[in-house]
Amino acid sequence: MSTCTSYDQWLQFLDFIKKQCSAIEFQNWFSPIKFLNSTDESIELEVPNIFVREYLLDNYKETLSLFFPKKNNGDLAINFVISESQKRTKCSFKIIQKPKLEFNRQYTFENFIEGPSNQFVKSAAVGVANRPGKSFNPLFIHGFVGLGKTHLLHGIGHYIQKNHKKIKTKYITTEAFINDLVNNLRNKSVDKMKNFYRNLDVFLIDDIQFLQNRLNFEEEFCNTFESLINQNKQIVISSDKPPSQLKLSDRMIARMECGLVTYLEMPELETRVAIIQHKAQQKKINIPNNVAFFIAQHIYNNIRQLEGAVNRLGAYCKLMNLEITEALAENLLSEMFEYKPQTKISVESILKSVSNVFEIKISEIKGESRKKEIALARQVAMYLAKDLIDESLMKIASSFGGKTHSTLLHAWKKISEKIKIDNTLQKQIQIIKKNLEK
Ligand code: ADP
Ligand code: MG
Numbered sequence: 001m002s003t004c005t006s007y008d009q010w011l012q013f014l015d016f017i018k019k020q021c022s023a024i025e026f027q028n029w030f031s032p033i034k035f036l037n038s039t040d041e042s043i044e045l046e047v048p049n050i051f052v053r054e055y056l057l058d059n060y061k062e063t064l065s066l067f068f069p070k071k072n073n074g075d076l077a078i079n080f081v082i083s084e085s086q087k088r089t090k091c092s093f094k095i096i097q098k099p100k101l102e103f104n105r106q107y108t109f110e111n112f113i114e115g116p117s118n119q120f121v122k123s124a125a126v127g128v129a130n131r132p133g134k135s136f137n138p139l140f141i142h143g144f145v146g147l148g149k150t151h152l153l154h155g156i157g158h159y160i161q162k163n164h165k166k167i168k169t170k171y172i173t174t175e176a177f178i179n180d181l182v183n184n185l186r187n188k189s190v191d192k193m194k195n196f197y198r199n200l201d202v203f204l205i206d207d208i209q210f211l212q213n214r215l216n217f218e219e220e221f222c223n224t225f226e227s228l229i230n231q232n233k234q235i236v237i238s239s240d241k242p243p244s245q246l247k248l249s250d251r252m253i254a255r256m257e258c259g260l261v262t263y264l265e266m267p268e269l270e271t272r273v274a275i276i277q278h279k280a281q282q283k284k285i286n287i288p289n290n291v292a293f294f295i296a297q298h299i300y301n302n303i304r305q306l307e308g309a310v311n312r313l314g315a316y317c318k319l320m321n322l323e324i325t326e327a328l329a330e331n332l333l334s335e336m337f338e339y340k341p342q343t344k345i346s347v348e349s350i351l352k353s354v355s356n357v358f359e360i361k362i363s364e365i366k367g368e369s370r371k372k373e374i375a376l377a378r379q380v381a382m383y384l385a386k387d388l389i390d391e392s393l394m395k396i397a398s399s400f401g402g403k404t405h406s407t408l409l410h411a412w413k414k415i416s417e418k419i420k421i422d423n424t425l426q427k428q429i430q431i432i433k434k435n436l437e438k
Helices: 007-020 023-030 050-059 061-067 084-089 119-130 149-163 174-186 190-198 215-230 250-257 269-282 289-298 303-320 326-336 347-358 362-366 372-388 393-399 405-421 423-437
Strands: 034-038 043-047 078-082 139-142 169-173 202-206 234-239 260-263
Touching: 007 023, 007 034, 007 061, 023 050, 043 050, 050 061, 119 139, 119 149, 119 234, 119 260, 139 149, 149 169, 149 202, 149 234, 169 174, 174 190, 174 202, 174 215, 190 215, 215 234, 215 250, 260 405, 269 289, 269 303, 289 303, 289 326, 303 326, 347 362, 347 372, 347 393, 347 423, 362 372, 372 393, 372 405, 372 423, 393 405, 405 423
Parallel strands: 043 078, 139 234, 139 260, 169 202, 202 234
Antiparallel strands: 034 043
8 A cells, every 4th residue: 555655744643642642752753753755655863863763663563554554564654764874973971981880790580599489570580671661560579678678679680781782771870870960960071961861761770768868869860761652662660668658859759669669578388398409409508308497497588698698508507517407507697587476477467466355246357348447456466467467468468358568668667657656556566466476
């Protein structure tokens, strides 16, 4: 099929599109396109980069086919030419010309051991690394310290460096970003810095919680963020809290929530054992399986500590020329160990005990009522379940009448704060715990 392919037709297309999309979208995606030439069979357009082409084809294929010629097989007959000047000039900021990626060599996807607690987050990270800017944007990863957030951010960086060589990626901690901004303000080179960050394709920013209470920096960060997102550039953020719990502006929180928010939790026992074995193997330490189990049973809040235990055990045994046994591990690592009550505690037993102490029916605790005393009993039950049961948060939450892990986490945080100031609540919780250990 042949439609009109003249320059006029191109202008008509632009007029049509202008009415269809926002001014910013038009400015970002359509203004930079140049009409080069056309024949009866095809049209040639110059685009600044491959993303503009992908964006057009992903979002405006049908509109394009109303205006421009198609091949016999129905495909659009548009030749996209990547702009030469863009290829050459890019940006004068020195890091752009010589992208230097400094990722921890160990923090690769291959070295990230999967289990039910982190599988979803890992596949989201792999998805983003495979198709930056096209799957989840921004990807927000939150979780407590030592659970692998930085590892995954570096993993994305490694993967992109290896598989998409031309993509400009920058990993930075929020603290380093702020320092960078301070230095550039001092040297009056903020524009260069802005130019640098806004020309990235992938921006990996670690520990965003450090942006809290830094009003001046938050605004600059938010502008950078918006500029990148508007160009469909990939952003990945890590944090120790979910966006809604960060003390940042509503604008910033809304931006961070509009992609995919994921949560890393402590891996279950089997995964912890696998992590111990993996770390031991990397360091050529031979840890018998029963010892790995023993360590994993007693360290369950932080993978960095798990790693520390492997290192200490390995170093000691090499120095002393000893074999690694459970008794030796207990001796050497006991101060790192955390002890949980021996009796098996379940969500059901917690509900029963909370129900007794608060005098509220189990069905009400599991229900949806927002009455103050019921909601408090529910939050206490969730708080205890998170602390006392060695299961994934998702699984525990579902035992509360199908609640989500973020509800559980929210309840845990709320009660943790409340017991610091509420003596009665503190006592009630002590009684429930005592009853549970009987
Ligand atoms: P965070 O940034 O969340 O505080 P890190 O990414 O620094 O945590 O991880 C702490 C340590 O634990 C790192 O050495 C990392 O390699 C290791 N680690 C975390 N999760 C895993 C995992 N799933 N598999 C293997 N190692 C892990
Ligand atoms: Mg970290």
